Amino acid sequence: MKKHAIIPIFISHRGCPNNCVFCNQKKITARQGDVTPQDARRTIEEHLSTLKEMPLEAIEIAFFGGSFTGIPVEDQRSFLSIAKEYKDCGKVSAIHLSTRPDYINEEILDNLKAYGVDIIELGVQSLDPEVLRLSGRGHDADTVYRSAALIREYGFTLGIQLMIGLPGDTLEKCIFSANETVKMSPQIARLYPTVVIKDTPLYDMYLDGRYLPLSEEDAINRTKAMYEILDNAGVNIIRVGLKSSDIMADQLAFHPAFRQLVEGRIARERLQTQIERIYCKTHPDAPDFCGRAVFISNEKCYNNMFGHKGCNRQYFEKLYPHLEIKYIKDTEAGISLADNEYKVLVTGPV
């Protein structure tokens, strides 16, 4: 059952002076026009009328899109006063927005506090100086650390968005960015493998060979490494990859079930490590992987054990042809496992 709903309002940043290589915001804005506060109110009303029958614990109004705090302050106030109205009368529980790290300072945060904003997500993308430079972000890593610290000091919930596979990025830089993110103590994070969108500098770089998009395998491996660092630190990873509805036909995007690919790979590795540990203990010279085993997860992660379209099951069948594997939920085993926690029991002769 859905407990949490977000009412997304896409505020484009018309006149954004930055030139992030992956962004086609200017083209989108030119085609779609700007959202007005009246449009925002209409969107909120429409969502509330469809959500009212649902037993939800929380409804958020979220200003996504460009850089909310980069638009003129009068415009910010027009949008925020509408959101505050709905929050004050209890129809929504939180106000959420995303922005750039260099559009954060005390004055901006005082304004957001006055309008009851709860969650600020920073589009950080990377903490590696070279990746930031090659991606045309227009700010350095120190700006990110300063803004994140200020957001936490003010008592907002901090979110960090990171991209995987921007120009100059490597697995090591991804791991570095994830570790640096943990040091900033965000409560939430999003991980986006880079999507090459037409009409962007990145697309031109791709066409003339200066940019090589990540293979799906590299994207999974890098995202998995970052996911595990953030997850182990208790950061709530609210999105991995784009929603299928966000992927347009003319984009070089990753799999619509990308999150399941990443979480499935984590499940596979955690199960394999345990099964090998068990067999190597009993047969250190030649583990034979014969017998019967039970793989266990909680209900939420049950499908991750099988992997997308059963790829993990096929993987294990091929790897351990003489091992009979049963997949069960923790409740059936009388235990309780956390998300991304997997347990292996060997029930047959080892």
Ligand code: SF4
């Ligand atoms: S991604 Fe970069 S270029 Fe695009 S709107 Fe945001 S700051 Fe501007």
